[in-house]
Amino acid sequence: MGFENRVIKFLLNQTEYQLRDIDPNTTVLDYLREHLHFVGTKEGCASGDCGACTVVVGEPCDDKIYYKSINSCITPVGSLHGKQLITVEHLKQGKQLHPVQQAMVNCHGSQCGFCTPGFVMSMFAYRKNNVRPERQSVIEALGGNLCRCTGYKPIIEAAMQMYRSPLEDQFSLAESSVVEKLKAIRQQQATAELSAAGKTYFAPDNVAALADILLKYPQAKLVAGGTDLILDITQFLKEIEVLVSTSRVEELKLVEETESAIELGAAVTYIEARQALIAQYPDLHELIDRLGSRQIRNQGTIGGNVGNASPIGDMPPVLIALGASLVLRRGDESRQIPVEDYFIAYKKTALQDSEFIERIIVPKAKPEVQFRAYKISKRLEDDISASCGAFRLQLDDGLVKSIDIAFGGMAEIPKRATHCEQALIGQPWNDSTVRNAMIELEKDFTPLSDFRASADYRLKVSQNLLYRLYLELQSSAEQMRVTHYG
């Protein structure tokens, strides 16, 4: 690879920047504050939890820019390649505040001001992507921004009030030229690269190049959104020698629909996958919208959620209960395995050296099969599950024909509840069978106590989730009866 390839190119607002000699473990936040001395963006937690570091990245989508709020504290600087980076410093025009900032002033949305740049950037992304405000979606967009002093009411009011000014701003005026510049950057290099301080970041744009790089560097760490992995750097102070990004790999960004399945490339984010998944399984709506924050859902991928093999990830139990499978690739060779076979022991997976998740295949819904997923966490928004249960059930003439149950947070890996399933299969779907099956969960799981929940609570709440499934299905069956015969 020639010298010209050893570069990350992006637009800081509208100006092209090239990165050559920055340590690839540097986050966008540190790059802004320490290298560019753009200190408007704040560091609160350095772990994606508080939103103080929120910046916006613009990405070309047809001939428009799609604006995403992200946590700059857990985003590697190399991931900026081919994107526009907008920070709070870019909003003001001369002495004129941007309408988003003016609305915050008008509504008294700031006190100490530490959280304000982060809120303003989340609001800015919302304003640019939504023609009109809707209170619930404003709350969803701001769920990843914490404020310890102002209180959220004036901030939400400001987000509604910012719509009183027209959308046309300096970013709208420059949009087509920014699209052209970004497209040009994206076409210049098949693999963007950043090498410094004995570390390298590779960002290939196609799957064959990704597979080749991983064969050459079997010790490399794959990074998709970075919302898990980069915490190793910011929280555990690890140094990662070779980072290989999936976020530019075209084939891994596809959401495809076949006759029987939804196929998600491993680098598809929650926001990108949401619509296709919810169209099949409407009950996933709540779980996806409560997964992390808007910033996390903009960056985080389902491939990363599986790849991370955390026992408390939300998508693995869902995918196991749905009977989903993974396409794993190493070099030119691919194999397909059920998601449940991917998890072997705590953080140990079926992946071999240089192998990666290429696609996730999710079977489509069938009218005769019911699906529910429940997340239990202390806070409604932006919180990790204490327990997450997913259930797929088919009844036939009042008997349980098939049932798949999987839990996260209950064992060292996301895992099926096989004893519980066996207690239900072939049995009448009634109160007594369900209560017996709830007891069987004690054979399936011996959960841990930690700061999220005690072992007893985890077991009890998971048993109750099965009962909740029973009650919900009873009440929807009852509603059907009323609708048809009432």
Ligand SMILES: Cc1cc2nc3c(=O)[nH]c(=O)nc-3n(C[C@H](O)[C@H](O)[C@H](O)COP(=O)(O)OP(=O)(O)OC[C@H]3O[C@@H](n4cnc5c(N)ncnc54)[C@H](O)[C@@H]3O)c2cc1C
């Ligand atoms: C504030 C905050 C809140 C969060 N809330 C939740 C939550 O509510 N629920 C939840 O489940 N998670 C949550 N997470 C964790 C995280 O956001 C998710 O697990 C997310 O899906 C990770 O995706 P990513 O693309 O960011 O993964 P990355 O961090 O890029 O990667 C994660 C791991 O997967 C590996 N990997 C990535 N892509 C592949 C691939 N194609 N093949 C093989 N391995 C791969 C990486 O090497 C790494 O080990 C939260 C994280 C933060 C910081």
Ligand code: FES
């Ligand atoms: S500093 Fe708290 S989310 Fe980034």
Ligand code: FES
């Ligand atoms: S204004 Fe002080 S933290 Fe929000």
